[in-house]
Structures are given as structure tokens and as C-alpha cells.
Amino acid sequence: MIDNKNYLIAIVLSFMVMITWHYTVNAPQMERQKQEQALLEEQQALEAAGQQDAASDGVGIPQPGGETGAPAVPQATPAAPANRETAVAATPRIPIETPEIEGSISLRGGRIDDVVLRQYRETVDPGSDQIVLLSPSGGPSPYYAEFGFVGASGQDVALPNADTIWELESGDRLTPSSPVVLRHEAGDLTFRRTISIDNQFMFTVADTVTNASGDAVSVFPYGLVSRHGLPDMANFYILHEGLIGVLGEDGLQEIDYDDLTDDGPQTFSTTGGWLGITDKYWATALVPEQDSKFKARFASGSVNAAGATTPTFQADFLRDAVNVPAQGEATITNRLFAGAKQVSIIDGYEEKFGIDRFELLIDWGWFYFITKPLFYGIDYFFHLTGNFGVAILLVTVILKLIFFPLASKSYKSMAGMKKVQPEMAKIRERHADDKMKQQQLLMELYKKEKINPLSGCLPILLQIPVFFALYKVLFVTIEMRHAPFFGWIRDLSAPDPTTIFNLFGLIPWDPPSFLMLGVWPLLMGITMFIQMRLNPPPPDPTQAMIFAWMPLIFMFMLASFPAGLVIYWTWNNFLSILQQYTIMKRQGVDVNIWENTRALFRRTKAEDAK
Known part of the structure; x- marks a missing residue:
């Protein structure tokens, strides 16, 4: 049996590779193509x-x-x-x-x-x-x-x-x-x-x-x-x-x-x-x-x-x-x-x-069966509220309710995993040189405690197709074009125009595109960080390193994505935090975000020292 961490790492890394490719390869290529297109149009006008x-x-x-x-x-x-x-x-x-x-x-x-x-x-x-x-x-x-x-x-x-x-x-x-x-x-x-x-x-x-x-x-x-x-x-x-x-x-x-x-x-x-x-x-x-x-x-x-x-x-x-x-x-x-x-x-x-x-x-793309119904849902709430941003928030709540049974089962399993963390650590220490024996005892522990180690992947697996479907909706539907939210978000289909590197407009300076880190991407990163800190850092150093840096990487990655998508991700993280926190408390699991954060950075420093 393959350990849960391998599935989680594979999913996270695949998702990060896709976003990294967009930010480092596709986005610069799009900028070059726009410049070339401008020159071509000028030439065509003369012809x-x-x-x-x-x-x-x-x-x-x-x-x-x-x-x-x-x-x-x-x-x-x-x-x-x-x-x-x-x-x-x-x-x-x-x-x-x-x-x-x-x-x-x-x-x-x-x-x-x-x-x-x-x-x-x-x-x-x-x-x-x-x-x-x-x-x-x-x-x-x-x-x-x-x-x-x-x-x-x-x-x-x-x-x-x-x-x-x-x-x-x-x-x-x-x-x-x-x-x-x-x-x-x-x-x-x-x-x-x-x-x-x-x-x-x-x-x-x-x-x-x-x-x-x-x-x-x-x-x-x-x-x-x-x-x-x-x-x-x-x-x-x-x-x-x-x-x-x-x-x-x-x-x-x-x-x-x-x-x-x-x-x-x-x-x-x-x-x-x-x-x-x-x-x-x-x-x-x-x-x-x-x-x-x-x-x-x-x-x-x-x-x-x-x-x-x-x-x-x-x-x-x-x-x-x-x-x-x-x-x-x-x-x-x-x-x-x-x-x-x-x-x-x-x-x-x-x-x-x-x-x-x-x-x-x-x-509508390959995710037609998700993308178009998702648009209809957003459009329905838009006609009720008059704001596509609010409609996105309400649709996110509906999606949370639809997937509530699966997500609850997942979070309960994660809470159970946290309960048996001390026993899992003992097994790994006792059989550090025998991976097969280690895996066998872990599987027996999962079976005894009625824990499914793979269920922890469900929140990510459920969120990814909805993420891409919403991205498609924001990108291709004209209804989302120039649709405002509140405050500085005047176009949900465009990136957040603010950036922390000029103090959100207080300093009269336009940073380069890779430094455009707006308010909503920051909020998204903060909520992602808090959600990950609801559990202790994983014992595997590679996994711990990924979890430590993922919120920061995602903040910069998603800064170039449509603001509506970042708002959805932030709101979804917030709802997930509330849901996971409630379930963990009901399962009798202590939630110590501050201590989990300290433990993560202590482990990261220790690994760096080695």
C-alpha cells in the first residue's frame, strides 16, 4: 500500500507545476505575443x-x-x-x-x-x-x-x-x-x-x-x-x-x-x-x-x-x-x-x-458538464443580487453544501489521523530501517482505528475541477467581462490591480508584473496557511517543506489569475477552515494553530541545519 503522503505530494506537485508553467512560461509568452501583435496590426494598417x-x-x-x-x-x-x-x-x-x-x-x-x-x-x-x-x-x-x-x-x-x-x-x-x-x-x-x-x-x-x-x-x-x-x-x-x-x-x-x-x-x-x-x-x-x-x-x-x-x-x-x-x-x-x-x-x-x-x-471546454451549470448558478444569483462577485460567493456555499458529506468524512478521517499521530511516529521510529514492516503496521493501525488515509485528499480532488471550471467561466463568458465586485475590484475577469509592493497605491510606483501581489491574493495565502496549520506538520521532511512554502508560492502564482477566481479560492478556504475546525473539535481533537506553526518552522530549521 502506498502511503497517503505520496498521493498528496503528487496532487500538490502536479497542481503547482501547472500553475508554475502558466506564470513562468505562458504569461511571458502571452505578453510577447501581444507586443508582436501590436506591431503586426500596425503593419497591416499600412497594407x-x-x-x-x-x-x-x-x-x-x-x-x-x-x-x-x-x-x-x-x-x-x-x-x-x-x-x-x-x-x-x-x-x-x-x-x-x-x-x-x-x-x-x-x-x-x-x-x-x-x-x-x-x-x-x-x-x-x-x-x-x-x-x-x-x-x-x-x-x-x-x-x-x-x-x-x-x-x-x-x-x-x-x-x-x-x-x-x-x-x-x-x-x-x-x-x-x-x-x-x-x-x-x-x-x-x-x-x-x-x-x-x-x-x-x-x-x-x-x-x-x-x-x-x-x-x-x-x-x-x-x-x-x-x-x-x-x-x-x-x-x-x-x-x-x-x-x-x-x-x-x-x-x-x-x-x-x-x-x-x-x-x-x-x-x-x-x-x-x-x-x-x-x-x-x-x-x-x-x-x-x-x-x-x-x-x-x-x-x-x-x-x-x-x-x-x-x-x-x-x-x-x-x-x-x-x-x-x-x-x-x-x-x-x-x-x-x-x-x-x-x-x-x-x-x-x-x-x-x-x-x-x-x-x-x-x-465551454472539456469540463462542459461542470462549466455551463456553474455559469447558470452564478448567473442565477447575479440576477438576485446584482453582483457577480456575491454570486460567486453564494455558489461556493452551495458547492460546499453539496459536497458536505464527503468533506465531513474526509475531515473526520483527518481528525482520526491526528489522534493516532503519536502511535504512527512510534512505528516509524521502531522500524525506521524496514519500510515494508513500517507500512504493514501502519495499515493495521488504520484498519483498527477505522481510518482511511486517502480520504484526506478528497478536499483537494473536489476543489481542483471546480477551480478550473470557474476559471473557464471567468475567462470565456462575456457576462464576467468588466463585472465589478466591491472596492477596487472593477473587473472580476482581470487580476487584482493592487500590490503590497507599493503599499496598495500609497507609493506612486508601478512595480513589474511579477511583484503584483494584491489584497485578495494575500488573503488567499493567509487562509491557505491557516487551513494547513489546523493539523501538525507531517513527519516527512519533504512533505513539511511543501506545506511550509505552498501558501507563499500560491500567493504569487494566483496573483496573475482573475480576481473572481482568487476571491472564490479565498472564500472556499475560509469555509473549509470553519468546517474542519468544527469537526475536529467535535471529534475531541485539540486545534492549536500557533503551536503547529512553530513546530513546522522548528522542523524546517532543523532540516536546514542538517
Whole structure:
């Protein structure tokens, strides 16, 4: 039988290795990537202007049979790029006004390429810039959605393209109560595009094709989302940012930007589903009618301008041919989600439109079965209290109650272990040179006293998955973004901004990131220290050393984690202290925190002296 200490050491060391890796490897790497990204965006802004719209995605529109059209050669780039405002003003437009979105639709190509999220800003400062989601070609960082048609082979028909200037037939602005209708005539074909939007982030694009000729015409409807250049990303392993979709039997597809560039286009044939591009908090997703068959594709390309190359990324679909009979018409409906990934809105769209697993637009991760229910619990208490921090505290209490029987059994076993500590010490001293005999006698002692030495690991084992699930919730859900707690915590998804090394702001000095040790990380370390001192230090020197330094190490490690997570850990430690203290007293075990602390440091000094 393996001693309890080996299990405990393995668990603690594994957890510490993961956090150490984040703090010493991943966090510096993220900082370097942000700096590189800033330089890349500056370079891309100098490349983006003046590119020809039909070729600016660098990928081409999908073609029947799955091949891509050859990208056209971009026009010469002017010496200075246009800013976003100039690019928006360069084409005739229809304004968009909803409670959540402001922007415009370009009559050139009928593109949805100007979307600003009204309720979200870059920082917690209410005066900071609003979040810009979609931007037109000709400006910095183009990102847009387009719908259209591809003609069948052998048919000589004129179809609208990215350069087509649509006529506004009705409506002067797009609102939830007033759709707009665009019109384009091409020979015997008349195209009417009705664009509507709801109160949140879903556009509906209904294209009606009227055929005035004497022959039937076949057209292949397509939709695409195109992005130029790499966006500013979180670059963290627990979050996917890039191309995404749920495509029938192929299920969830998550493709990173660099993987798409390295591996080439990826294509799928499916009935129903969706695809698009996702950021941490925002996304654009194409949603064909869920009973339609289509080919889905993720592809990358590039555009050249001013002697430099900009990568481009595209998610697109090509639906099966639609037959427009002679002297008849056909209507094709598609949808576009362009907005914030709010859980209630995403789930609502999945239910309302029957969109296959649309909830996976939010990256709930491997712990989905814990993460999403945990979010629902926090969100429920948020609506009761109006504060996500308070909601986290209340959910922690609920979790404690759920696991109370297991935790109580664990703490009772730990109390029993403390009672037999003197006898265990005698066995180890008596058989110091015979580990097998020592282990045998210890097992007999455990059996006699009805103690399970492994039950002491339960509190840690139970806390770790909840810890990671809460980390995921804080990291990926937009509801937690810029959510305040009390006092100086203005964003639960960001680290505690205070630090003891400038006396919490009293000294006008900004310490380096590794010295950012705020109030909540300090409280977390203190509660962890007290919890560990409820028991005497373990007899094993290695174990004693780990327990002595663990609170200090965790304080620095978790200082860079979201404040909401540190608040949870601190509160959980406090509840655990109360629970363990009460159970130990009921078991007749003396609790002497001060003496246990002195014994720990006496042993540490003695080991150092050796």
C-alpha cells in the first residue's frame, strides 16, 4: 500500500507545476505575443487600404464542385491607407440602428461590413471606445460578411458580385421593426434582397430571384465571412480563437489561424449547422437554413499591397443549386450572427431557429458538464443580487453544501489521523530501517482505528475541477467581462490591480508584473496557511517543506489569475477552515494553530541545519 503522503505530494506537485508553467512560461509568452501583435496590426494598417473588393479576401468565393475562383489582382495601394471612417464613407450605405448594434450596410456588394457593439467598450472606463466588430475593405483590418450567387456551369447569366451597387428599393434604415429591401436587375433576372435584424445580433438575409426569361435558371447561393490579418488574441491554451463551426456528422470544428495556413483549406458536406470566425468574446457566424444541404469550407489566403503580404481567413458555404423556373421566382434565406457571445442570447437562437449545437460558439471546454451549470448558478444569483462577485460567493456555499458529506468524512478521517499521530511516529521510529514492516503496521493501525488515509485528499480532488471550471467561466463568458465586485475590484475577469509592493497605491510606483501581489491574493495565502496549520506538520521532511512554502508560492502564482477566481479560492478556504475546525473539535481533537506553526518552522530549521 502506498502511503497517503505520496498521493498528496503528487496532487500538490502536479497542481503547482501547472500553475508554475502558466506564470513562468505562458504569461511571458502571452505578453510577447501581444507586443508582436501590436506591431503586426500596425503593419497591416499600412497594407489594407485600396484593395479591390472582389479579391480582397484573398480566397475567392466558393464555386460549384468545391473549387475556388481565382483571386483578382488588387488595385494599387495609395501611399497612405484610409482610416475606418474614410473607408465607410467611400460607398453608399444604409444605417443600422438597434439596441445592441450601430453601423451600416454597404450598397456595394450588399455587404454587412460595419458593425459596432453599442453596449461594450474596450476597457472598464465608460468613456473608452466601443467595440468595433466588422469593418469594410479599404480600411485597416477588414472583416465582413457577404451573401451572393454563383452561376451553374454552361449558363450565361449575369449575377450580382462584390462590385455590384444595389438599389435601395424600400426602407431608409435597418432597425428591428423596419427591414430594408435592395434590388438589382441583371438582364432577365431581378434580385431582391430583404435584410432584417432582431433586437440582438441576428441578421436575416432573404434573397428572392425572379426569372423573366423563357428558360429555367440554376443558381448556387453562398455566404462568406472574411477577415484580413490576425486579430488581437488572448493566446491562451484553454480558449479557441479562429475558425469554428458545427457541421452535421463532422461535429464541432475548431481550426486555429496558423493551422489553417499550414494545412490548407478544409471542406465539409453537411445538412444544417453553422460556421464562422470567433474571438474570445465576439463572433460572426453564418447560419444557412437548417434543412438545406451545403458545402462548408475554411480557407486562408493572402493579399499583396505596397510590397507586403497580409494573411486572410475565410469561412464560407455553398448551398445546393436552386432552380428558378421560367417566369417564376425562388427565395433563399440565410442568417448571420454578428455580435457578443452572451450565453442567454446564443442559447435562445439555438432554440428559436433550431441551430445545431449553436451553444458551442462559446468555448465551454472539456469540463462542459461542470462549466455551463456553474455559469447558470452564478448567473442565477447575479440576477438576485446584482453582483457577480456575491454570486460567486453564494455558489461556493452551495458547492460546499453539496459536497458536505464527503468533506465531513474526509475531515473526520483527518481528525482520526491526528489522534493516532503519536502511535504512527512510534512505528516509524521502531522500524525506521524496514519500510515494508513500517507500512504493514501502519495499515493495521488504520484498519483498527477505522481510518482511511486517502480520504484526506478528497478536499483537494473536489476543489481542483471546480477551480478550473470557474476559471473557464471567468475567462470565456462575456457576462464576467468588466463585472465589478466591491472596492477596487472593477473587473472580476482581470487580476487584482493592487500590490503590497507599493503599499496598495500609497507609493506612486508601478512595480513589474511579477511583484503584483494584491489584497485578495494575500488573503488567499493567509487562509491557505491557516487551513494547513489546523493539523501538525507531517513527519516527512519533504512533505513539511511543501506545506511550509505552498501558501507563499500560491500567493504569487494566483496573483496573475482573475480576481473572481482568487476571491472564490479565498472564500472556499475560509469555509473549509470553519468546517474542519468544527469537526475536529467535535471529534475531541485539540486545534492549536500557533503551536503547529512553530513546530513546522522548528522542523524546517532543523532540516536546514542538517
